[in-house]
Amino acid sequence: MSDLTRMTATEIAGLVAGGETSAVEVTRAHLDRIAAVDDRVHAFLHVDSAGALAAARQVDDRRAAGEQLGPLAGVPVAVKDVLATKGVPTTVGSKILQGWRPPYDATIVQRLRAAGTVMLGKTNMDEFAMGSSTEYSAYGVTHNPWDLDRIPGGSGGGSAAALAAYEAPLAIGSDTGGSIRQPGAVTGTVGAKPTYGGTSRYGLVAFSSSLDTPGPCARTVLDAALLHEVIGGHDPRDSTSIPQPVPDVVAAAKLGATGDLTGVKLGIVSEFTGEGAEPGVLAAFRESVDALTKLGAEIVEVSCPNFKYALPAYYLIAPSECSSNLARFDGVRFGLRVGDDGNRSLEEVMSLTREAGFGPEVKRRIMIGTYALSSGYYDAYYGQAQKVRTLITRDFTAAFEQVDALISPTTPFVAFPIGARTSDPYQMYLADLFTIPTNLYGGPGISVPCGLSDGLPVGLQIMAPTMADDRMYRVAAALESVVGTFTPPAL
Amino acid sequence: MTTTLPAYDEVVARYEPVIGLETHVELGTNTKMFCGCPTDFGGEPNTRVCPVCLGLPGSLPVANKAAIEATIRIGLALNCSIAEWCRFARKNYFYPDMPKNFQISQYDEPLCVDGYLDVEVNGELVRIGIERVHLEEDTGKTLHVGGATGRIHGATESLVDYNRAGIPLVEIVTKPVPGTGALAPEVAKAYVAELRDVIRSLGVSDVRMEEGSLRCDVNTSLNLPGEEWGTRTETKNVNSLRSVERAVRSEILRQASVLDAGGRIFQETRHFQEDTGDTRPGRSKETATDYRYFPEPDLVPLAPDAVWVAELKAALPELPRLHRRRLQEQWGLSELDMQSVLNAGAVELIEQTIAAGATPAAARKWWLGELSRRANETGAELSDVGATPEQVAELQGLVDAGKLNDKLARTVLEGVVAGEGSPTEVMANRNLEVVSDTGALTAAVDEAIAANPGIADKIRSGKVAAAGALVGAVMKTTRGQADAKTVRELILERLSAQG
Numbered sequence: 005m006s007d008l009t010r011m012t013a014t015e016i017a018g019l020v021a022g023g024e025t026s027a028v029e030v031t032r033a034h035l036d037r038i039a040a041v042d043d044r045v046h047a048f049l050h051v052d053s054a055g056a057l058a059a060a061r062q063v064d065d066r067r068a069a070g071e072q073l074g075p076l077a078g079v080p081v082a083v084k085d086v087l088a089t090k091g092v093p094t095t096v097g098s099k100i101l102q103g104w105r106p107p108y109d110a111t112i113v114q115r116l117r118a119a120g121t122v123m124l125g126k127t128n129m130d131e132f133a134m135g136s137s138t139e140y141s142a143y144g145v146t147h148n149p150w151d152l153d154r155i156p157g158g159s160g161g162g163s164a165a166a167l168a169a170y171e172a173p174l175a176i177g178s179d180t181g182g183s184i185r186q187p188g189a190v191t192g193t194v195g196a197k198p199t200y201g202g203t204s205r206y207g208l209v210a211f212s213s214s215l216d217t218p219g220p221c222a223r224t225v226l227d228a229a230l231l232h233e234v235i236g237g238h239d240p241r242d243s244t245s246i247p248q249p250v251p252d253v254v255a256a257a258k259l260g261a262t263g264d265l266t267g268v269k270l271g272i273v274s275e276f277t278g279e280g281a282e283p284g285v286l287a288a289f290r291e292s293v294d295a296l297t298k299l300g301a302e303i304v305e306v307s308c309p310n311f312k313y314a315l316p317a318y319y320l321i322a323p324s325e326c327s328s329n330l331a332r333f334d335g336v337r338f339g340l341r342v343g344d345d346g347n348r349s350l351e352e353v354m355s356l357t358r359e360a361g362f363g364p365e366v367k368r369r370i371m372i373g374t375y376a377l378s379s380g381y382y383d384a385y386y387g388q389a390q391k392v393r394t395l396i397t398r399d400f401t402a403a404f405e406q407v408d409a410l411i412s413p414t415t416p417f418v419a420f421p422i423g424a425r426t427s428d429p430y431q432m433y434l435a436d437l438f439t440i441p442t443n444l445y446g447g448p449g450i451s452v453p454c455g456l457s458d459g460l461p462v463g464l465q466i467m468a469p470t471m472a473d474d475r476m477y478r479v480a481a482a483l484e485s486v487v488g489t490f491t492p493p494a495l
Numbered sequence: 496m497t498t499t500l501p502a503y504d505e506v507v508a509r510y511e512p513v514i515g516l517e518t519h520v521e522l523g524t525n526t527k528m529f530c531g532c533p534t535d536f537g538g539e540p541n542t543r544v545c546p547v548c549l550g551l552p553g554s555l556p557v558a559n560k561a562a563i564e565a566t567i568r569i570g571l572a573l574n575c576s577i578a579e580w581c582r583f584a585r586k587n588y589f590y591p592d593m594p595k596n597f598q599i600s601q602y603d604e605p606l607c608v609d610g611y612l613d614v615e616v617n618g619e620l621v622r623i624g625i626e627r628v629h630l631e632e633d634t635g636k637t638l639h640v641g642g643a644t645g646r647i648h649g650a651t652e653s654l655v656d657y658n659r660a661g662i663p664l665v666e667i668v669t670k671p672v673p674g675t676g677a678l679a680p681e682v683a684k685a686y687v688a689e690l691r692d693v694i695r696s697l698g699v700s701d702v703r704m705e706e707g708s709l710r711c712d713v714n715t716s717l718n719l720p721g722e723e724w725g726t727r728t729e730t731k732n733v734n735s736l737r738s739v740e741r742a743v744r745s746e747i748l749r750q751a752s753v754l755d756a757g758g759r760i761f762q763e764t765r766h767f768q769e770d771t772g773d774t775r776p777g778r779s780k781e782t783a784t785d786y787r788y789f790p791e792p793d794l795v796p797l798a799p800d801a802v803w804v805a806e807l808k809a810a811l812p813e814l815p816r817l818h819r820r821r822l823q824e825q826w827g828l829s830e831l832d833m834q835s836v837l838n839a840g841a842v843e844l845i846e847q848t849i850a851a852g853a854t855p856a857a858a859r860k861w862w863l864g865e866l867s868r869r870a871n872e873t874g875a876e877l878s879d880v881g882a883t884p885e886q887v888a889e890l891q892g893l894v895d896a897g898k899l900n901d902k903l904a905r906t907v908l909e910g911v912v913a914g915e916g917s918p919t920e921v922m923a924n925r926n927l928e929v930v931s932d933t934g935a936l937t938a939a940v941d942e943a944i945a946a947n948p949g950i951a952d953k954i955r956s957g958k959v960a961a962a963g964a965l966v967g968a969v970m971k972t973t974r975g976q977a978d979a980k981t982v983r984e985l986i987l988e989r990l991s992a993q994g
Contacts, residue, residue: 088546088553101552108546110553207553213792243557243794325792328587331596332550336655350591350653377587377787386789 008033009170013079013227016173020067020078027060027067027078031122034080038124038171041495046146047156047166049085050093051125056080059122066120075230077120082172084163085126086133087218088207089113096209097129097141097159100361101339110207111242112176112218112235119234124172127162131363132330133183133211135159136435139426140365147422148191150460150492154419157187157435163221164191168492174231175221180211181318182415182439184219185451189414189463192453192490194228194480195221197439199470200446201246203232204239210329212322213244215443223489225452225481229257232473248471256474260481265299268479270466271306271407276438281416284457289413292454292464295486296411296479306407308399310392314441315433317392320376321444324386326366327373333361368429393444400445404469409479412438414451414463438465448473452480453490461490503744506751507677513724514679514743515714516623518667518690521633521707522565523700527661528632529556529599534663536706540656548661550594555793558583562630562663563606564807565699567799569665570607570628571808572693580798581606583630583791588784591655592635600631600666602788606797613816614689616681618830623686624670635660665700671714671724679715680743687711687739688840692815704735705876711739713767715746717754725750726760730774732767742767746774815842822846826855839867840877844884851888861887865905869912881912890918902975903927930976933985936969939977940985943968954990962986 008016008030019025035053042048063078088094088106090113095101109117116123130140138146138161148156149169156165163175164187177184179197188195196219203218210216220231236250272293277286297303335341335357336350343356362370376385403410415435425431442449447470454464464483466476527534530547546554567577584602607628613620636659641651667690675682691702691709702709711734716727728750730742745767750760765774813821819842823833826845836842841862848858862877866887870880890908893899899907899922910921922928930936943965944951953961962983969982 088551094552096552104552106546106551106553108551108554206555209552210793241557242555244792324789328585328597328787328789331587331589332552332594334589334591334596336591337549337594338551346651351589354589374787377789379785379787382787382789 009037009173011173012224013076013173013222013230014224016079017076020063021073023067027063027120027122028057030078031056031060031080031124034124034172037169041169042171044147044152044495045149045165045169045171046144047127047162047169047171048082048125049095049097049128049143049162052092052123055092056122056124059117063120063122074119074234076174076234079121079174080124080172081116081121081231082124082127082163082166082175083113083116084160084175084177085129086178086209087113087176088209089123089126092123092126094126094209095143096133097131097138097143098361098363098366099142099340100333100357101209104339106207108207111204111239113207115235116176121174121234127160127166127175129162129183130159131366132209132326133159133178133180133216134326134365134369136182136186136432137420137422137425138162139422140363142363145422148419149495150192150419154421154460155190157190157415157419159183160187160195160221161191164188164193164195167191167193167221167223169495173223174227176218176231176235177221178208178216178218179439179443179449180215180217180322181443182436184221185439185449185463185465186415186435188221188451189453189465190419190461192461192492193221193223194225194450194452194484195219196228196232196450196473196476197442197448198232198236198473199246199448200443201242201244202250202448202471202473203236204242204245206239206241210325212325213329214325215318215322217443225450225477225484226254226257226261228450229253229477229481232477246471251471251474253474253477256478257481260478261485263299263482263485265296265301265479265482268300268409269302269304269407270296270479271304271403271410273311273410273412273438274305274307275309275311276412280434280437281413282418282457285413285415285417285462288455288457288462289464292483292487293411296483299482299486301479301482304407306403306410308396308403308410308441310395310399311441313392314396314444315437317389317396318436318440318444319372319433320385320389321393323369323373324376324389325373327370327377330362330366330370333358335361365429396441396444397446400441400447400467400469408468409475410467411479412465412467414438414465418457418460418462442467446470448476450476450480452483454483454487456490500748500752501755503748504677506748507679509719510717510747510751510754511673511676511720512679512743512747513671513673513716513718513727514675514683515671515727516669516683516686517712517714517729518687519710520569520665520667520694520700520702521709522562522663522665523698523708524559524561524565524663526559526561528559528562528630528663529661532661536708538658540654540658543658544660548594549657550596556599556791558794558797559663563797563799565663565697566606566628566630566665567804568697568699568807568811569667569694570610571804572697572811572814573607573610573612573625573628573667575607575610575625575628577799577804578604578606578608578797579801580604580796582796583794584788585791587787590634591653592637592657592660594635594657594660598631598634599791599794601629605629606799612686612689612693614682614685615816616678616685618834621675621682621685623672623682626668626670628665628667631664631666633659633662633664673724679747680740683713683743684736684740688736689815696812696815696818707734710734713739713742713746715743715750716760717747717750725754726762728760728763728765728774730765730767731777734767734769738767738769741772742774745772749774826859828855828859832859835863839863841867844878847884848887851885853888853891857891857894858884858887861891861908865908881914882908886911886918893918893922897978898922898928900929900975900978903929906975927976929978930973936973936977936982936985937989939969939972940965940982940989942972944986944989951990954987959987
């Protein structure tokens with residue numbers, strides 16, 4: 005049998021279903037691969053070998069008992085360490101949750117288990133999903149399999165790198181400002197941010213509640229769609245979850261794979277193709293636009309004039325919500341506790357715990373958010389940012405009256421060298437320049453590999469109206485059918 | 496403070512008090528506000544908790560529909576407008592009994608606004624404006640061990656119980672109430688009592704102040720006539736109706752003494768002291784708390800359906816005040832008599848006693864007499880005095896049947912209150928039934944006549960009033976278990992027969 009780790013999830017599921025291999029065999033192959041390469045990639049914070057093999061055995065037993073299994077049964081999946089996993093360490097990339105083993109599973113994790121997927125472990129991330137490079141992880145940076153001296157994107161760099169390094173065929177990410185799509189773009193993998201409310205946030209350790217969206221990561225568009233279908237759908241435990249069926253993303257991906265985009269109208273966001281993006285990124289993007297045209301898509305330029313305010317608005321809304329969401333990390337009930345020597349006051353212990361437990365980027369955002377919500381400043385900052393959010397939503401609504409979906413490069417630049425942007429937060433924030441508007445609007449967005457620039461992957465982003473996630477899968481699969489998938493150099 | 500307080504009457508002649516009340520009511524829903532944990536009172540610490548009410552990372556709230564419905568019904572009963580659209584908000588502050596270090600509450604978009612509640616004080620109707628009624632979650636309970644004060648300062652250990660965390664809490668805020676003058680303390684008390692009755696009549700909370708399911712903060716300020724309202728203080732730890740009255744009164748006196756001495760009142764939180772009846776400064780507000788309210792992003796806005804709200808409004812029960820008015824007529828009570836029933840907190844008890852078969856007069860007599868006296872002695876609420884309305888009705892039935900006289904009935908009631916069983920059981924077990932055997936009585940009467948020949952002579956000579964002494968003697972030998980009237984008749988009969 006050829007290398008199981010090089011296969012797509014669809015292929016693996018087919019082999020397991022057909023009895024040509026077992027879930028245990030598939031899991032072992034991936035655990036072996038992790039053992040072989042992860043000391044160099046550092047995609048994982050925790051590998052749950054025992055749990056994975058037990059889950060795999062269960063799938064094999066169920067299959068042996070003649071049970072009808074789901075389309076991804078027996079396929080390994082890597083889970084971003086932002087999701088609560090019962091009994092399995094969950095750190096959110098932060099020292100403040102070091103050693104915490106949640107007493108419950110996130111809804112998405114429950115659905116993954118119910119679908120017979122095999123959780124390999126928890127992947128690295130920027131602390132509390134705040135960052136675009138995984139350099140803000142409290143547990144060390146993840147290295148991009150395309151070039152180990154470069155970042156894998158962030159915050160979900162661990163999940164993306166695990167895919168690119170063939171450590172897992174599927175992964176879960178979470179996207180607050182681009183944390184699924186940007187890592188997908190710079191690692192040459194597929195990352196989809198579903199419609200906000202299309203995937204449950206229950207058990208997702210919150211960064212910014214009104215923006216956080218868990219979603220699928222994979223090496224192919226169809227695999228991402230299959231995973232999307234498994235994890236998506238209404239969850240009564242998340243009030244912001246949409247009580248509607250998941251759009252038929254799998255059918256859309258299959259339709260797109262036929263390579264026909266006749267009748268599809270796409271809008272290039274003109275604000276995102278000017279200066280600000282690297283020439284190599286723009287070149288790869290334009291080639292892809294040509295390819296999409298050849299597939300029958302009609303392409304027009306669309307202006308979204310308020311998108312330029314998205315970044316500043318985001319950096320008020322997200323920190324404001326995070327300043328409140330992260331208040332519960334105080335050492336009283338779970339996680340790290342510092343300075344509890346019997347002499348210090350509760351307030352001192354809380355303070356010392358937070359001082360020691362949070363990294364610099366998290367502290368920066370807590371401070372910004374605390375300030376922005378303060379009485380007397382609320383209207384000028386948080387209130388104003390919410391107004392901008394409304395304007396950006398209007399831009400999207402207006403655009404979708406003209407076109408079926410919007411396209412742009414996913415991120416302005418390819419994977420940058422580790423350390424290149426850590427000294428200037430703003431340079432880091434720019435990585436999400438093109439992805440943030442979608443989060444503020446709440447619609448779906450996907451990044452699909454579209455070419456290389458100096459040997460490094462470039463991603464193309466497709467943005468669709470809310471609850472029209474299927475549209476972006478169709479376009480992404482069509483593009484993939486032309487440009488193919490991208491394989492990094494051997495590790 | 497060594498300054499002596501001025502006289503109350505003199506103070507309210509010079510200053511005008513303005514009061515305001517913030518009342519928190521724990522709803523009696525089966526489950527908590529944002530999760531499925533049970534809400535029963537008591538329970539081992541930290542057993543009624545889950546990831547949501549413990550605020551574990553990743554957990555999310557889901558609003559309890561029953562709590563929203565109860566809040567809307569309270570709002571409607573208080574004549575409020577119900578918001579067509581409103582949101583929850585986060586109130587951010589650090590405290591260990593707050594699992595998330597923010598409380599999900601409502602801020603500038605409450606569920607119910609702008610209503611009123613009419614309360615009766617000394618027969619006069621006073622309209623108390625209601626600013627807002629909103630829904631929020633309760634906090635946990637902190638127990639500070641090892642300190643002298645029971646407060647966090649100086650404590651060696653702090654224990655937290657999160658069983659209460661997340662129980663739905665309705666906050667009812669009045670508009671400022673000016674113009675009540677010397678009656679301010681009574682108005683405050685009457686308002687809380689009326690509010691309690693309204694909420695109880697809705698069946699949405701057991702509103703027990705002693706268990707903390709109804710908690711009250713009292714705001715008080717003083718101003719000179721014609722001048723702007725003064726700075727208000729907020730008094731917490733007001734845990735009974737009587738304390739509401741006392742707290743307002745003592746705060747009026749305290750503020751007057753400060754103002755009289757040329758001082759100024761600081762906006763602060765004060766704590767009512769049950770033992771001394773005065774208020775003491777609480778948490779210092781040197782650094783004004785900024786709660787950084789913002790709309791709760793984990794919950795969708797509330798938009799109560801207008802048809803549903805109209806249905807809830809149509810189904811509201813009769814308001815307690817109107818209900819009482821109706822009862823007063825049915826029971827044939829004067830204004831003053833009804834007032835004493837109200838003051839004793841006996842309306843429902845009497846109602847239930849009548850429903851169990853007693854006459855209005857008898858029911859009122861027991862609850863306002865013997866049982867009120869006992870409640871006062873023990874400091875218990877009348878409803879917790881140890882006798883049920885059914886038992887009182889049964890007791891009166893025994894009296895009506897001639898099996899008990901008034902004195903015996905009181906002894907039986909004593910046994911009932913002591914938990915010895917039903918009135919019939921107590922009567923039997925203590926052998927308290929009226930002696931109706933005429934033979935035995937006649938013997939006792941004859942014995943008494945023989946033992947008191949002087950008195951017997953007086954009666955024979957026409958001084959019938961002297962019979963009282965012989966009745967007393969007979970009652971003594973029968974240990975009170977005879978009917979005094981029968982005994983008296985028997986004495987006169989025997990003496991005239993002998994005569």
